[in-house]
Amino acid sequence: MLWARRAPSLARRGAPWGWARSAASGANSGQPSPESRADSKYRETVLLPRSGFPAQLPGRLQPEAEVELQQKCGFSELYSWQRQRNIKNEFCLHDGPPYANGDPHVGHALNKILKDITNRFHMMRGYKVHYVPGWDCHGLPIELKALSELKETQNLSPMEIRQRAKEFAERAIEKQKSAFIRWGIMADWANCYRTFDRKYEAKQLSIFHKMYDKGYIYQDYKPVFWSPSANTGLAEAELEYNQQHVSRSVYIKFPLLKTPPKLASVIAGCSTVGLLIWTTQPWTIPANQAICYMPDSDYSIVKCANTGECYILAANRVESTAAILDTQFEVISTCKGVDLENGSCAHPTITGKESPFLPANHVTMAKGTGLVHTAPAHGMEDYSVALHHQLPMDCLVDEGGFFTEAAGPELQNKAVLEEGNEAVIQMLQAAKSLLKEEKCVHSYPYDWRTKKPVIIRASKQWFVNTANIKVTAQELLKKVKFIPASAVNRMLEMLDRRTYWCISRQRSWGVPIPVFYHKTTGESLINSEIIENVIKIVEQHGSDAWWTLPVEQLLPRKIAAKVDSHDVLDYVQGQDVLDIWFDSGTSWAHVLEGADQRADLYLEGKDQLGGWFQSSLLTSVATRKKAPYKTLVVHGFTLGEKGEKMSKSIGNVVDPDVVINGGQDHSKEPPYGADVLRWWVAESNVFTDVLIGPAVLSAAKDDINKLRNTLRFMLGNMADFNPETDSIPSSEMYVIDQYMLHLLQDYAKKVTEAYKEYDYGKVIRLLQAFHTRDLSNFYFSIIKDRLYCEEEKDPKRRSCQTALVEALDVVVRSFAPILPHLAEEVFQFLPYKKESESVFRSGWINTNSVWKKPGLEEVVEAACAMRDSFLGSIAGKNALEHEVVIVIDPGLLFELMETLQSEESSSVSQLNEIMMASQTTLLSELPIEMATDENIIKGTFLINLEGGDIREESSYKVIVLPAAKAKCLRCRKYTADSPLSLCPRCTEVMAGK
Known part of the structure; x- marks a missing residue:
């Protein structure tokens, strides 16, 4: 129908929707026709929608309108308002602290908006939301960025x-905070937590204290991931793996020195024998202490066709290794790995050094030679072997990744990953031990901040013994709800691989490990009293006190005297700081309230399965044997539109500020406002990686504009309606209006369940289906005639207005957590609100159980089946130019249709309204004059009532005829007696006007 079209001139003045255009004949002749003059005469009598709510805002106005709404609707006060409510039920979402080292990006937007949708939903449902935003403020990246702003950094004090x-961190926090507020994130922004606040630091040290007292924290000399580019140890969570890293891999022979007794007779005939080794890290060869084999695997003694030398290697690696070395191996004998026992070989580059053969379960047969070069200072499994067999664990590499003096003059001061690697290869070649060098492309750990390769290097560090915690942690984790459910297995696997956690870092910017070292012996001094004293000082002065106060204040004499006879001044403060994962992993102790100190939800990206989720779990389990969270929601990362990583060089980086306010060229980067950003987050499948780019954002804008049109229609048809005085009881409403309430209740139930499951993509899908299919395309098209053309206060019109009020309320509340600006804007335009009330202060969707009526679906859906038959037969034509005859044999289906039309023929019945024809005739038998198959559309409908107790399939016939009467000049139905008169319905409405 034309009613919903908007005349451009009227739209500019904020006037009602457009009505009928002039008849074509009158427009062409320059003189209005009689019909056109009549159109004009009745135009003002039609009750067209009226609302100032704009169908869409020009892009440049959208950001301004949102900021104005935030101020007008009290966005900044909402969190404190809801905290003050007298409500028992509380929902706690503990905010994982973003890193305070840069500008806000779309990853922040994804995370913070997901959290805000969650919090707003729970608040509207009547929960008191506890959400304290925070920032992770310590660590190397911040330190490096801060120092990069200076020209001279060499002589800076801690x-x-x-x-x-x-x-630097404070500036980053302010930038990020401003962005989060602009995105509409609800929080108490005046009371955030920051990991450099002294109360936070003191609480962190108290967790360290508890873990130390329970024996979980210890100091040891072990291999750890080490970043030469940052001069510090790293935790596994601080690594990222470069899948395209290129290493210089080598095949080496270690000359047999001591023949294993069980192989003496076999090897006796060989002139020279060597063990074949393959490694991707040649620089570790100088630190070799042993060769490991798998006891139960088969090994072969082979003779090389090229050189005549004999080699030992795994039996199933013979052919592949020979091919790589471009030779052929003749198998002389095969034995079990255990037969290598008590043998040894000579070190290839260090004269006089012997490397024993040792059994080990970590030896793999998938690649290499089945014999593993073992350097305890540079490998986790190597370290375990060395510990068991009491091998030396000397580290020949310093903190900068350079060979030390102990490595010898040929290697000293050479970077192990560069010229040091080359030097070792040259030494192997000179010793005639290098059989092959080739490039190996493989996954290799990089420092996630400096983006440079790491090494494994033994050093004296502080550790958490996770081996003694993780069994309990894994059991508790199985009781946590994971969304998606598959994430629990990934986290359990990560925990299983973690035998210890290195918590010391060799930096200045962090919380100090409260330990003192003797100046002469280097022995460490730490106990409960010392830690308690440091905690009190940090609580009062902050962690700066560790570097500013004298040692005698940090380590009181009475405490030192209890330990040994040394003087306090013989000690110096340790310079290591705690790993930032320990910083953030203790946030639950500072932020969560109540005796339980457990959050209902942690919601972060998938990288936190090995990061914050894990460090929080370990610290909580170690100190109180419970998880700090009940539910974990894990989302993916943000990627470019084509699934590629965002990169400035590619030019696909999406800046949230540009999304909201537009770029320099609005034709290329238009301003969308924050709600488009929020829609993008909600509609995405956040449980995988999330794509964003111009096409995605433009589509989100279009989707919101379609929603705005639906909302505008409902608002426009409420201008003369007051729900308190004009509503119709549901039992007296038109059946189609009752059916809409029925659909509303079903929609509300599904949407609520989707929110509960954190499936916001499903919320969007439900919303789009409901507002486009059920409302705009179906319901609105049916009720427009009744809305526009019935008398203003007629109960029939009030009936559909009652349904529209309920529909608007349900729809707005259903998307309010996702689009808070749009929801509040709609509430500003409600014509029946005396004082504009915030949608967020008035609760969640409120439906009525009486809306769900047995049999209602059958009545409407049966009528709609016949309607579809009718409309399908006149595709592209005006339904009002036709009459419909429906023939149904006597029975249940006929009785259902009679509830919609009691008389035989009607142009104003509920059945005719659904059919959208000018007149509908309902018959129980086919008239003889219509008994021709040419115009008859046949169909069946299955009635299913009372849970299947009543099932009846009935057939029907639909006959479509041209309308017999003239078009009414007011309502456009073909129900008038003459071209210049009104139909009986419009005549009655116009009586006395």
Whole structure:
């Protein structure tokens, strides 16, 4: 129908929707026709929609309108308002702290908006939301960025570094906070937590204290992931793996020195024998202490066709290794790995050094030679072997990744990953031990901040013994709800692989490990009293005190005296700081309230399965044997539109500020406002990686505009309606209006369940299906005639207005957590609200159980089946130009249709309204004059009532005829007696006007 079209001139003035255009004949002749003059005469009598709510805002106005709404609707006060409510039920979402080292990006937007949707939903449902936003403020990346702003950094003291780093973190926090507020994130922004706050640091050290007292924290000399580019140890969570890393892999022979007794007779005939080794890290060869084999695997003694030398290697690696070395191996004998026992070989580059053969379960047969070069200072499994067999664990590499003096003059001061690697290869070649060098492309760990390769290097560090915690942690984790459910297995696997956690870092910017070292012996001094004293000082002065106060204040004499006879001044403060994962992993102790101190939800990206989720779990389990969370929601990362990583060089980086306010060229980067950003987050499948780009954002904008049109229609048809005085009881409403309430209740139930499951993509799908299919395409098209052309206060019109009020309320509340700006904007335009009330202060969707009526679906859906038959037969034509005859044999289906039309023929019945024809005739038998198959559409409908107790399939016939009467000049139905008169319905409405 034309009613919903908007005349452009009227639209500019904020006037009602457009009505009928002039008849074509009158427009062409320059003189209005009689019909056109009549159109004009009755135009003002039609009750067209009226609302100032815009169908869409020009892009440049959208950001301004949102900021104005935030101020007008009290966005900044909403969190404190809901906290003050007298409500028992509380929902706690513990905010994982974003890193305070840069500008806000779309990854922040994805995370913070997901959290905000969650919090707003729970708040509307009547929960008191506990959400304290926070920032992770310590660590190397902040330190490096802060120092990069300075020209000279060599001679800076720890306190100068700390001051610079803190200032940098504070600036980053303010930038991010402003962005989060602009996105509409509900929180108490005046009371956030920051990991450099002294109360936070003191609480963190108290967790360290508890873990130390329970024996979980210890100091040891072990191999750890080490970043030469950052001069510090790293935890596994601080690694990222480069799948395209290229290593210089080598095949080496270790000359047999001591023949294993069980192989003496076999090897006796060989002139020279060597063990074949393959490694991707040649620089570790100088640190070799042993060769490991798999006891139960088969090994072969082979003779090389090229050189005549004999080699030992795994039996199933013979052919592949020979091919790589471009030779052929003749198998002389095969034995079990255990037969290598008590043998040894000579070190290829260090004269006089012997490397024993040792059994080990970590030896793999998938690649290499089945014999593993073992350097305890540079490998986790190697370290375990060395510990068991009491091998030396000397590290020949310093903190910068350079060979030390102990490595010898040929290697000293050479970077192990560069010229040091080359030097070792040259030494192997000179010793005639290098059989092959080739490039190996493989996955290799990089420092996630400096983006440079790491090494494994033994050093003295502080550790958490996770081996003694993880069994309990894994059991508790199985009781946590994971969304998606598959994430629990990934986290359990990560925990299983973690035998210890290195928590010390060799930096200045962080919370100090409260330990003192003897100046002469280097022995460490730490106990409960020392830790307690440091906690009190940090609580009062912050962690800067570790570097500013004298040692005698940090380590009181009475405490030192209890330990040994040394003087306090014989000690110096340790310079290591705690791993930032320990910083953030203790946030539950500072932020969560109540005796239980457990959050209902942690919601973060998938990288936190090995990061914050894990460090929080380990610290909580170690100190109180419970998980700090009940549910974990894990989302993916943000990628470009084609699924590629975002990169400035590619030019696909999406800046949230540009999304909201537009770029320099609005034709290329239009301003969308925050709600488009929020829609993108909600509609995405966040449980995988999430794509964003111009096409995605433009589509989101279009989707919101379609929703705005639906909302505008409902608002426009409420201008003369007051729900308190004009509503119709549901039992007296038109059946189609009752059916809409029925659909509303079903929609509300499904939407609520989707929110509960954190499936916001499903919420969007339900919303789009409901507002486009059920409302715009179906319901609105049916009720327009009744809305526009019935008398203003007629109960028939009030009936559909009652349904529209309920539909608008349900729909707006259903998307309010996702689109808070749009929801509040709609509430500003409600014509029946005396004082504009915030949608968020008035609760969740409120439906009525009486809306769900047995049999209602059968009545409407049966009528709609016949309607579809009718409309399908006149595709592209005006339904009002036709009459419909429906023939149904006597029975249940006929009785159902009679509830919609009691008389035989009608142009104003509920059945005719659904059919959208000018007149509908309902018959129980086919008239003789119509008994021709040419115009008859046949169909069947299955009635299913009372849970299947009543089932009846009935057939029907639909006959479509041209309308017999003239078009009414007011309502456009073909129900008038003459071209210049009104139909009986419009005549009655116009009586006295």
